Amino acid sequence: MNYRDFGNTGEKISALGFGCMRLPEYEKDGKSFVDQEKTDEMLAFAFENGVNYFDTAPHYCNHNSEAAVGHAVKAFRDKILISTKCPMDDDLTGDKYRRLLERSLKRLDTDHIDFYHFWGIGRKQFDELILKNNLLETAARAKQEGLIRHISFSFHDDPSVIKYIVDTSESLGVKMESMLCQYNLLDRANEEMIKYVHGKGLGTIAMGPVGGGRLAAPTDLYSRLTGKSAIATYELAFRFCLGNPDLNCALSGMQNIDMVRNNIKVASDGAAFSESEWQQLGEALEEIKKFSELYCTGCKYCQPCPVGINIPHIFEMYTYRNVYGLKDHAGHMMQEYLKKGGKTFKDCIDCGTCEKKCPQHLEIRKNLDMVCRLLGE
Ligand code: SF4
Numbered sequence: 001m002n003y004r005d006f007g008n009t010g011e012k013i014s015a016l017g018f019g020c021m022r023l024p025e026y027e028k029d030g031k032s033f034v035d036q037e038k039t040d041e042m043l044a045f046a047f048e049n050g051v052n053y054f055d056t057a058p059h060y061c062n063h064n065s066e067a068a069v070g071h072a073v074k075a076f077r078d079k080i081l082i083s084t085k086c087p088m089d090d091d092l093t094g095d096k097y098r099r100l101l102e103r104s105l106k107r108l109d110t111d112h113i114d115f116y117h118f119w120g121i122g123r124k125q126f127d128e129l130i131l132k133n134n135l136l137e138t139a140a141r142a143k144q145e146g147l148i149r150h151i152s153f154s155f156h157d158d159p160s161v162i163k164y165i166v167d168t169s170e171s172l173g174v175k176m177e178s179m180l181c182q183y184n185l186l187d188r189a190n191e192e193m194i195k196y197v198h199g200k201g202l203g204t205i206a207m208g209p210v211g212g213g214r215l216a217a218p219t220d221l222y223s224r225l226t227g228k229s230a231i232a233t234y235e236l237a238f239r240f241c242l243g244n245p246d247l248n249c250a251l252s253g254m255q256n257i258d259m260v261r262n263n264i265k266v267a268s269d270g271a272a273f274s275e276s277e278w279q280q281l282g283e284a285l286e287e288i289k290k291f292s293e294l295y296c297t298g299c300k301y302c303q304p305c306p307v308g309i310n311i312p313h314i315f316e317m318y319t320y321r322n323v324y325g326l327k328d329h330a331g332h333m334m335q336e337y338l339k340k341g342g343k344t345f346k347d348c349i350d351c352g353t354c355e356k357k358c359p360q361h362l363e364i365r366k367n368l369d370m371v372c373r374l375l376g377e
């Protein structure tokens with residue numbers, strides 16, 4: 001495993017981080033549970049192979065992820081870094097922050113959290129919750145008490161807001177110590193800001209390095225970009241992320257042991273692109289930018305749709321067709337979807353709730369119409 005200095009936090013972080021948002025689950029009596037046995041096996045295997053950063057959040061896996069992670073890492077808790085997040089509820093006060101922190105500590109069955117994030121913030125949450133309710137001070141107090149070791153944030157907004165958050169926090173005497181943000185082959189919008197915060201000493205982590213699973217399909221993308229022989233697309237995605245000298249860790253939401261094995265192999269090979277390779281590839285990537293005009297990360301925040309349209313799945317078909325050129329495969333996916341009674345744009349009742357919830361601010365209805373037409377539906 002490849003390790004890097006995690007900004008100025010004094011920690012060493014593994015190049016591959018374990019995202020615990022897609023742990024294996026099963027249903028019983030209409031309720032969802034995490035498959036603890038498989039989870040224990042996956043996390044232990046990752047740890048034994050050098051992964052030392054495990055990222056969870058209160059809502060992941062139907063609110064079961066934190067407890068499942070706590071159980072899985074029990075035997076090696078003091079040798080790893082645990083990251084979790086404070087939900088930015090509209091009524092978040094200092095007291096509630098504290099209650100949520102204590103709930104996470106309890107679920108994780110630990111006496112401290114290594115990286116505690118203000119979760120998915122943008123300018124609005126920073127101004128209207130964090131600044132207004134003095135939450136930076138609340139976080140600093142929790143840090144002094146040893147309940148959290150580092151103050152962090154994860155981010156969803158225009159990239160320029162990152163500078164505002166980091167600089168404002170610093171000017172108020174509470175430094176942000178690490179940042180988790182979207183960054184991958186097809187979405188490099190935060191790249192400049194990753195460089196900026198890295199220069200200020202923050203640890204930097206990419207979420208979605210494999211594009212919400214979209215880059216899992218085999219492709220000749222790498223050979224098209226470089227003229228070299230093809231490599232697996234997830235490998236390309238990782239090597240690209242890890243080749244960025246300003247990025248410390250790529251977080252992958254791993255669902256099964258095979259994924260853990262594959263990712264560890266890529267992160268262990270010392271296979272990150274060199275800085276010059278990374279730069280060359282970046283230039284070639286400009287060429288494929290045209291493919292990412294419909295950038296759906298598959299986060300599912302737009303779900304459920306009241307009439308049951310599986311929006312991320314339909315957008316995934318578009319990516320297969322237009323980014324990877326897998327036209328037949330995309331057509332086949334639509335046929336399968338329809339066979340199972342899948343709803344499409346023609347069932348849309350135009351309520352607009354999906355668009356209000358999409359962190360990518362996609363014009364979902366317009367795009368659904370376009371994709372459904374394209375795929376002959
Ligand atoms: S606008 Fe259409 S696609 Fe979006 S949630 Fe409403 S019914 Fe579903």
Ligand code: SF4
Nearest residue numbers: 296297299300302358
């Ligand atoms: S909320 Fe937006 S980005 Fe997330 S799955 Fe839905 S359409 Fe895609």
